[in-house]
Amino acid sequence: MSIEGVYVAGMGLACALGNDLASSVTALARGGVPPMPVAVSQGVLWPVFMLPPQDGSWTERLERTVRSVAAEAGEGVGGRAGPLFVASSSLDIGDMEHEVQDLRLGGDLQDFAGLVARALDWQGPVFTISTACTSALNAMLAACDFIRSGEADEALVIGAELGNRFTVAGFGAMQLLSPDGARPFGAGRNGLVLGEAVAALRLGSRAARWRIAGGSNVVDGRNPSGTEASAVIAMCHEALAQSGLDPRDIDLIKVQAAGGPVNDAIEAQALKQVFSDSLPPLVSLKSLLGHTLGASGAAELALLLACIEASVWPSAGYAIDGELGIALSSQAPAKLRNVLLNVVGFGGGHASLVLEDCTA
Structure with missing residues (x-):
């Protein structure tokens, strides 16, 4: 069913580039920041795009960052009665590692959303969306359905991934990580780099610049990773x-x-089939903020829209693989009305969102 009359009313982001959208866009314009080495065991380190250093425990970092990005998105932190959708892949594993020392890495699926809701003093219904890397995009689709049904005028989506050694070690064991840097669609690319991010998207029925025009979630588990x-x-x-x-x-x-x-090669070939001779400009953000897993749909959407609004464009900074037959755009398209955002994740999740710039 089509999604009409739902708009992005506010955005907030904390990622490796900065603690808010303005500083993130500024850092991106300067070429980004390097990932930091994270030790998962003795002598085993992988680069990870970490949030700027903060004092306090893992939980305190989460609470402080959630409140900050929600405030940036224009969402009050007390007494909110609308729906809150919390999207994450690793959930509270970091809390278990750093504080609880629960080596079972178990718990209730709603525990992490409870931490986020308490940080915001949220009074309304709280939902956990955990569909691996498509979590945040699916949370947005669920929030849109809530608004379109008339059950709420606004909804808040929080996508959150904070550092933990368990996730980094798992990706490393599957030989999916790059030891030196992520190069999406790049020549000589050799894996991804993980990243921390907390993003907030406030969605509402009141008209704003960006309208969510449509979306999809397709699950095909033939290739689970x-x-x-x-x-x-x-x-x-x-x-x-x-x-x-x-x-x-x-x-x-x-x-x-x-x-x-x-x-990357599979995605490039599939996009060429969909768009044939009309393949539009492409943009990638993961070389700048890393793959932020369950938060990526919200984090990359917020960063991309902020870049468009600030007339700043992310550049690859490396050679593209010529055998793919595609290119990453070095500048914003001259015409920019409809944007397609794609996210693919473990378990066969493939999600897309279409946004319309109502000012174009």
């Missing part, structure tokens, strides 16, 4: 259909590309 070409094609077609758009109407695609040798 990778990208499936047929699912990429299906999610793009479904998102376009729900938006009432043709492939030629899309002016920019925010790609999933994280730097994996195989998955």
Whole structure:
């Protein structure tokens, strides 16, 4: 079903680039920041895009950052009765590692959302969305349904991934991490780099610049840890259909590309099939803030829209793999009305969102 009359009313972001959107865009314009080495065991280190250093425990960092990004998005921190959607892949594993020392890494699925809700003194319904890397995008789709149904005028989506050794060690064990840096669609790419991020998206029914025109979530588990070409094609077609758009109407695609040798190639070929000779400009953000897992849909959306609004453009800074037959745009498209955002995750999740710039 199409998603109409839902708008992005406010955005907030804390990531490796900065503690808010303005500082993140400024750092991006200067070429970004380097990832930091994280030790997962003795002598085993992987680069990770970490949030700027903060004092306090893991939980205190989470609470402080959640309150900050929610305030930046224009959401009050007391007495809110609307729906809150908390999206995460690793949830509270970091809390267990750093504070509880619960080596079972177990607990209730809602525990993490409870931490976020308490930080905001949230009074309304609270939902956990944990569908691996598609979590935040699926949270946005769920929030849109809530608003469209008339059950709420506004909803808040929080996408949050804070550092933990368990997740880094797991990706490393699967040989998915790069030892030196992420190069999405790049020549010689050798894996992804993980990142921390907390993002807030306030959605509402009141008209604003960015309208959520459509979206899709396609699950194909044939490749549980990778990208499936047929699912990429299906999610793009479904998102376009729900938006009432043709492939030629899309002016920019925010790609999933994280730097994996195989998955990046699969995505590139699938996009060329969907858009044929009308492939629009492509943009990638993971070389600048890392792959922020369950928060990536919200974090990358907020950063991309902030860049567009500030007339700042992310550049790759490395050579693109010529064999893919695609390119990453070095500047903002001259025409920019409809933006397609793609996210792919473990378990076969493939999600897309279409945003319309109502001022274009």
